[in-house]
Amino acid sequence: MQHRIIVLGAGYTGAIAAGRLAKRLRREDVAITLVNAEPDFVERVRMHQLAAGQDLRPRPFGEMFAGTAVELKLAKVTGIDVDRRTVAVRAADGTEELAYDTLVYALGSGWNDQGVPGTAEHAHEIAGRPGALRLRERLAGLDAGRPVVVVGGGLTGLEAATEIAEARPDLDVALAARGRLGDWLSPRGRRHLHKVFGRLGITVHEHAAVTGVGGDSIATADGTSIPAAVTVWTTGFAVHPIAKATTLQVTGTGQIMVDRTMRSLSHPDVYAVGDAAMAVGPADKPLRMSCASGTPMAWQAADAIAARLTGGKLPKVPLRYFNQCISLGRKEGLIQYVTADDRAVSAALTGRLAAVYKELVCKGAAWAVANPTVGLPARRRRIVREPAQAGTAVEASA
Incomplete structure (x- = not known):
């Protein structure tokens, strides 16, 4: 058995x-x-x-x-x-x-709408393929000059905002972050992030906690209304x-x-x-x-x-962790080196080389799925106890 x-x-x-x-x-x-x-x-x-x-x-x-x-x-x-x-x-x-x-x-x-009113009805998400394809179709039908707001200043938000801005420079792309842009990064990482956002023309709304999402705008806790023909929700x-x-x-x-x-x-x-x-x-x-x-x-x-x-x-x-790899479009990237428990250190890799690094990481992750056994010994081991006892753990000595 x-x-x-x-x-x-x-x-x-x-x-x-x-x-x-x-x-x-x-x-x-x-x-x-x-x-x-x-x-x-x-x-x-x-x-x-x-x-x-x-x-x-x-x-x-x-x-x-x-x-x-x-x-x-x-x-x-x-x-x-x-x-x-x-x-x-x-x-x-x-x-x-x-x-x-x-x-x-x-x-x-x-995706997590965080219970914010209007998010489920009006926002787009990219946590999976169906959501990404719906957003793709919506962006493709968007006229030049229309505002797109990415909500969330984490890794997913940074990558979404820069990717959209690079692919559609004719759109007015903005990012709304609860804190400062890249506030967990090293000073070098933050400087590069601001540089890329500026080059891509992305407007940044810092300390902007979003409290509502409508069909053509988002509202923040301080009463500000930010135009948004498309809202992309990336808050976790x-x-x-x-x-x-x-x-x-x-x-x-x-x-x-x-x-x-x-x-x-x-x-x-x-x-x-x-x-x-x-x-x-x-x-x-x-x-x-x-x-x-x-x-x-x-x-x-x-x-x-x-x-x-x-x-x-x-x-x-x-x-443990070694780095955080962030793509900033197809031509730019940011590799933030971190401590074992994921805190930023001063070292960071930026620019085109970082974009290549990030691409290799993505390819490597997919390769690992297709080749999960590389590096393991070829010899498979026999089960040493009856399958009927599967619910009971056998603790091996280290």
């Missing part, structure tokens, strides 16, 4: 975890099912490019996982019963219940609500509480990776929602699952 591993979600973290597990474990010992609603991989870090009119290379999962032990199931997850160890899904041919011995939860996150992410509806231990925002191997604190047969998990890094600081966090989390979870099933050593690789 095979040990049944189900991975929910095939973004960066879910796809990497599934492929890595297939390399770590013997095919005759495990059945690995990757559940995803779409048949191809979405490069989420490029959604601002898609929205600005660029075409992205298709990456079908059928090609990525050809010849591996990973079985792709095209379906939408509708519910999870972690006490019965089942997942309810809806596919084109109807509904189904899947049973698991080990679950990897990687359903990720979507909200996790998929399914985990919060289960008996899993979650945070107030619905992230699954995990240990340093990405294992659920309440249900030892469940692992969570990426935006869906509340994991901590250096100085016990929560990891931010990002591809930079999700990829090593996926490695950690897959290696821990394989170790517990085969009696191997648990991974003890620290999850």
Whole structure:
């Protein structure tokens, strides 16, 4: 009887975890099912490019996982019963219940309207492909001189504003930030950011907390009305609500509480990776929602699952940061070097070289999804205990 591993979600973290597990474990010992609603991989870090009119290379999962032990199931997850160890899904041919011995939860996150009135009705989001395509269509039909306002001064907001301004210099692009522009960056990073924004003609509204979104403007806390034929909302992410509806231990925002191997604190047969998990890094600081966090989390979870099933050593690789990579259009970039716990240091790479660096990072992230097992030993290990005992952890000595 095979040990049944189900991975929910095939973004960066879910796809990497599934492929890595297939390399770590013997095919005759495990059945690995990757559940995803779409048949191809979405490069989420490029959604601002898609929205600005660029075409992205298709990456079908059928090609990525050809010849591996990973079985792709095209379906939408509708519910999870972690006490019965089942997942309810809806596919084109109807509904189904899947049973698991080990679950990897990687359903990720979507956009977060922060409860601001009018946002859901009037704003556009680029947290996923459908939203990016809707924004793409709206921008393509926009006449020259029309105002576009990007709300949110984080990484996604910076990339969206610069990408749109570079692709459509005929539009009046602005960015509304709650604080100062790039206030978390080093002085060198902030100077370069202001320089690029000035060159692209992007108007910056600092200390502008948005309190309402209308069809042709946004309102800020100080009573200012900013014209906006199109509002792009990039104020953070909200996790998929399914985990919060289960008996899993979650945070107030619905992230699954995990240990340093990405294992659920309440249900030892469940692992969570990426935006869906509340994991901590250096100085016990929560990891931010990002591809930079999700990829090593996926490695950690897959290696821990394989170790517990085969009696191997648990991974003890620290999850840390090295830099923040920001594209500022296709010709400019900013690489802000950071401490292990994600605080900016003085060093920063800017300009064309930084843009090339960022592009290599994006390509590398997609390559890691298609090649999650590179660098792992070719020999797969045999499971050393009965699958019926899958819910019980076997802690290997370090």
